[in-house]
Structure formats: structure tokens, C-alpha cells
């Protein structure tokens with residue numbers, strides 16, 4: 001529990017996090033003449049694309065293994081790690097207090113929503129110990145008790161209480177300490193550099209990644225800033241596809257590289273799975289409204305065009321106590337979940353907001369008012385709350401009369417944070433809605449985070465490792481663990497001389513990128529990228545959001561296919577050469593959108609039901625949410641099939657035919673860790689057998705479920 005005695009300078013240090021610098025910049029290897037264009041070229045052993053928490057972790061681990069690494073990033077301190085958070089932004093690791101943890105149980109807990117490889121979940125658990133303690137070693141201020149044990153709490157999809165936090169900006173603080181370490185190790189960067197197309201070649205019948213074409217904001221060697229990094233290993237660490245949805249709590253301009261990976265023919269998995277929950281809007285300051293923001297039970301209402309207020313939650317809950325207690329529960333049941341719409345549960349709040357938004361009303365949260373009563377029922381009272389809710393507030397000395405005072409008591413940083421961004425929630429109500437927040441799916445990877453394209457790795461949010469649900473804080477942990485794992489794997493490779501360090505091998509690909517940009521700048525009849533953005537984002541929010549009507553998916557997919565066919569035939573238009581990166585980013589976002597809808601259509605046409613943070617609504621739905629005013633049959637929803645928990649949907653795109661292939665793949669199991677004995681396996685480590693393709697621990701039976 002926080003209390004209001006924490007001095008202002010300490011609050012400031014946890015919210016106004018100043019980032020380190022300057023970083024070392026990489027010198028180019030040379031300038032290459034390509035017809036009448038000049039192209040700056042860089043070469044390295046490993047290129048990390050993206051400088052979020054995952055990318056920086058990979059970079060420092062690579063550098064420690066003496067690998068010549070470059071970090072190239074659109075925005076050094078952009079992306080979700082540096083710019084997103086919540087009331088207590090969470091890091092989820094193995095329990096380190098009292099009795100420690102059971103890693104097999106932990107793995108099963110992490111993957112309990114289904115669609116998650118058991119080996120990945122186990123690695124996330126055991127790897128979290130190193131990730132966590134090395135972050136502490138680098139200076140991450142994780143709160144401790146007097147025994148130096150890190151303080152823990154319970155978060156979403158976490159029955160044990162494995163969560164911890166440095167406050168609203170845990171991930172920004174992670175970026176800070178990781179970047180300080182990168183500076184200490186003299187890691188070199190390309191700032192303002194966006195990777196737009198993967199360079200690959202077939203060698204001995206196997207396609208391999210050899211580098212990437214990018215657009216630099218600072219290089220004026222040609223009018224687009226088009227330049228090239230040739231690298232023996234490519235690590236995608238670009239975060240999630242934050243521009244996919246209109247209703248989104250990602251910071252602006254998070255495109256990631258999922259579309260680029262798809263375009264390169266790389267397999268993606270679990271693209272159906274994303275998290276949605278309440279937060280402030282991207283048009284203002286995107287931030288999650290979880291934890292104490294709602295546990296203090298603010299008044300949630302809407303305002304229509306005429307300025308009239310509506311106590312809309314009162315149409316859904318039967319009593320004031322039920323309404324208030326469920327607003328509270330959104331604190332640790334933050335992501336939407338179809339089943340929690342039933343029995344007057346906490347996801348009825350999200351559904352109510354969805355319906356209210358459809359009426360064109362603005363939804364607000366007021367910390368200076370307690371909830372208004374449900375008509376005909378008693379007024380709000382702190383003495384009339386469900387037992388668990390009352391106990392929580394009582395245990396935290398948070399029984400002040402007004403929500404803002406309860407928030408001041410429990411988490412003053414939460415107020416500070418909005419103040420910093422021009423919203424004084426101590427005075428004004430806060431507009432918000434239900435938003436897309438995280439993609440659980442992404443690039444399909446193995447236990448070393450290798451993608452289906454040789455020498456190309458994916459870590460952090462761009463990797464599709466999370467399955468259907470993930471405990472709050474598991475995303476940040478996974479990025480750290482697999483940042484280390486890919487460095488380990490790259491470090492284990494024999495130092496074979498690189499074959500394609502010459503830009504001349506990629507003349508065709510580079511000329512093609514130039515030609516596309518030339519025509520995009522000159523193309524008066526092409527689709528403006530802004531138009532494409534509006535169409536893609538609206539379709540994703542309206543047809544593939546947390547409320548999804550099963551019968552509408554096929555139509556949405558057909559529209560997405562038509563849009564991409566139109567992009568193919570008519571091209572895209574950008575305003576000028578300085579917008580070169582947006583040409584690729586939007587073209588690839590449209591491909592990503594079609595990929596998600598392809599996966600979703602495959603899922604529903606094979607009988608897939610509601611799971612994760614999506615209600616799959618259908619007039620054949622077995623379950624319907626009830627409200628004070630009756631059943632909401634429009635939102636009857638289908639149940640998840642048991643078989644879907646045991647498999648992942650894999651999507652692959654061919655840029656030659658512009659077609660997607662989709663199939664189900666069983667989730668990976670793992671060997672029983674109790675049977676992996678020291679002496680017997682030591683040599684496999686020393687001889688680096690463990691890094692070999694398809695290696696499994698010899699003579700060990702699989703872990704029984």
C-alpha cells in the first residue's frame with residue numbers, strides 16, 4: 001500500500017522518468033551506388049530491430065557475448081515499453097517470497113487459457129529469475145520488504161500473487177536501466193531508422209534472412225532515407241501492431257513489424273488473440289485504467305450530444321452494491337472476458353461501455369463522485385459493498401468518503417501520472433473507453449525465439465508466445481527472457497563467414513523498394529494512406545474487437561481482401577518523400593489486418609467460440625448476459641471448444657500469390673524436468689548440443705498433464 005506521506009520528489013522520480021543518453025551511433029560501412037541512387041549501408045553480426053525493453057535486453061546480452069550488434073529503432077524511447085503503463089504497471093515473475101515457486105505449476109498457470117506452448121511457458125518461468133534479478137542489479141527499483149524480498153500482489157489471470165511493480169511506469173524504468181547498461185557496454189544504435197523490408201536469400205534450399213531495408217529519418221543520401229543493414233542475424237523486437245485498431249490504448253505510431261514478417265513469408269500464430277480493456281483514449285493520453293483507478297470506485301457515466309448525463313451502469317446491475325463492487329473488480333479483472341459478463345460480473349461494465357459508445361456518447365470516470373444509485377435502490381455506501389471489496393478497502397485504510405481521497409491514500413502516483421499529461425483527475429472527470437491493448441499472437445517462434453525464417457528471431461510483443469490469456473506482467477517478462485534466449489542461441493553459432501555482406505546481392509529488392517516509393521509519391525489515383533488507415537482501423541474495432549459477431553467475420557475478411565487487392569492494383573499514395581516509412585507501414589498493416597481476419601475466420605468456421613478477451617456472439621450462442629432490464633440476446637455467445645486449447649492457428653502469407661494459408665498446430669509439450677539429471681546432461685550443455693535444431697533432452701519422458 002502506498003500512502004500520501006511519500007515525498008513529492010520520490011513520486012516524481014517514478015513518474016517523470018528521465019531517459020539516459022547519449023547513445024553511441026553506428027558508422028556506416030559505405031555508400032553504395034545503385035543506378036542513379038546512393039544507399040548507405042551498415043553491416044553487423046546481429047541487428048536488433050526496436051529499442052523497447054525486449055530489444056534492449058537482447059542487445060546487451062548479445063554485446064556481452066562479444067557479438068557485433070546494432071540496435072536500429074524508429075524511436076529510441078518510443079513504443080509501448082517506454083510510453084505505456086497503468087496504475088501499477090506489472091512485471092510477472094516466479095514467486096520469490098516465502099515458499100518460492102513450482103515452475104511446472106507456474107508454466108501451467110501461465111498457459112492456462114490454452115493455445116500456449118508448455119515449453120515456452122516453463123522457460124518464461126525459470127528464465128524470469130535471471131531476468132528479474134539482473135534488472136534489479138541494473139538498478140530497477142522493485143519495492144522490497146526489510147528482508148530484501150520483493151513485494152508481490154495478485155493480478156489478472158494470476159491466482160498465486162506473482163506480480164510486482166515499480167509504479168505506473170515499470171516498463172519505462174526497465175527501458176531506462178537497460179539503456180544505461182547498453183550505454184555502459186557501448187552498444188551502437190541507428191536512431192530514427194525504421195526497418196521496412198526483410199532481405200532474404202535461398203541457400204541450399206533454405207531461405208535465410210540476411211538483413212533489412214530501412215528508412216532513416218536522418219540520412220539524406222537519397223530522398224527517402226532508404227538505407228540497408230546487412231546482418232547475419234535479425235532480431236525483430238518491434239512491439240505489437242498498435243495501429244491496427246481505432247479504439248486502442250497503444251501509444252501513437254506503434255506499427256511493429258508483424259506485417260513485414262508476414263510479407264516475408266514468416267509464419268505467425270495465435271493472431272486471433274488480443275487483450276482489450278478500459279483505458280484512456282489515444283486521442284488524449286493512452287493509459288490503462290486498471291488497479292486502483294477502479295478499486296477506488298469512481299462514478300462511471302456517459303454524456304450525450306446535448307450534454308445530458310446518463311448513469312448507464314444502473315441499467316445493467318441490479319443493486320448499487322453490485323454495481324459498485326463490479327467497478328472495483330475491474331481493478332484485477334481488467335481484460336474483458338466473455339464469462340465475466342454472466343452473473344452480473346465485472347465484464348458487464350465493458351459491455352455497457354460498448355453499447356453506450358455505439359449511441360455516440362462519451363464515457364467518463366469521475367473521482368469526485370461516488371457511483372449514483374441504481375433506480376429504486378439505496379444510495380452508494382462504503383458499508384454496503386461485497387465482502388471482498390469492503391475488506392480490500394479496509395485493509396488499505398482506504399475508506400475515505402470520496403474516490404479521489406481513496407486514490408490519494410492507495411496510489412498517489414496514479415493521480416500524479418495524469419497530472420503530468422494535462423489531466424487533473426482531482427478536479428475533472430476522465431474520458432475513456434474499452435481499447436485494444438496487446439496482441440498475444442504474433443510471429444511463430446521456437447524455444448530460442450527463432451522464427452520460421454532462418455536467422456530471423458522475434459522477441460517481445462511481436463512474438464506470438466502468449467497463448468489465449470496471459471497473466472498481467474507476463475508480456476514484459478517474456479520480452480526479457482526471450483531477449484536472453486535469442487542472444488544465447490546466436491552466441492552458440494559457429495562463426496561461419498557471412499555470405500551476403502555485399503549489398504550487390506540485393507540490387508533487385510532495393511530497386512523495387514525505390515520504384516514503389518517513386519510511384520507512391522507520384523500516384524494521384526492511388527489510395528491515400530490516411531484513407532487506408534481509417535478503413536482498416538474501423539473494421540478491426542467494429543468487427544474483430546472484444547465483441548465480435550460470428551456471422552460478420554466472413555464479410556469483414558472479404559472487405560479486407562478487397563482492400564488489399566485494391567492496394568495491389570491501384571497502389572498507395574503518400575504526400576511526399578519524407579513519409580516513405582508510412583508507405584510500407586500502412587501497406588503492411590493492411591496485410592496484418594487481413595491475416596488477423598483470416599485466422600479469425602478459420603477459427604469460427606471450425607467451431608471456435610468465446611475465449612481470451614473476445615466474446616464470439618451468435619444467435620446460436622448458448623449463454624447470454626443478463627441485466628437489470630432483461631437478457632441481452634444480441635450478445636448471446638458461443639463457448640470455447642476444448643480442442644482449441646490444445647492448438648495454435650498458424651497463418652502464412654505468400655506475397656507472390658497474395659494468399660494466406662492457415663492450419664492448426666498442436667501446442668508443444670516438454671520433457672519432464674524432474675527427469676533431466678545433472679551428470680547425464682552436463683556434456684550436452686558443454687558441447688552446445690542443446691542449441692541444435694530439434695534437440696530434445698534424450699531419454700526423458702514427456703511431462704504428464
Ligand SMILES: Cc1cc2nc3c(=O)[nH]c(=O)nc-3n(C[C@H](O)[C@H](O)[C@H](O)COP(=O)(O)OP(=O)(O)OC[C@H]3O[C@@H](n4cnc5c(N)ncnc54)[C@H](O)[C@@H]3O)c2cc1C
Pocket residue numbers: 049050051052053054055072073074075076077078079080081082084085086088089090091092171193194195196237238239240249250251254255256257279286287288437438459460461462472473474475476477479
Ligand atoms: C497501456 C498499456 C499497458 C500495459 N501494461 C502492461 C503491464 O502492466 N505488464 C505487462 O507485462 N505488459 C503490459 N503492456 C504490454 C507491454 O507494455 C508490451 O507488450 C511491451 O512493452 C512490448 O515491449 P517490446 O520491447 O516488445 O516493444 P516496444 O516497447 O513497443 O518497443 C518497440 C520498439 O520498436 C521500435 N520499432 C517498431 N517498429 C519498428 C521498425 N519497423 N523498425 C525499427 N524499429 C521499430 C519502436 O520505436 C520501439 O522502440 C501494456 C501495454 C499497454 C499499451
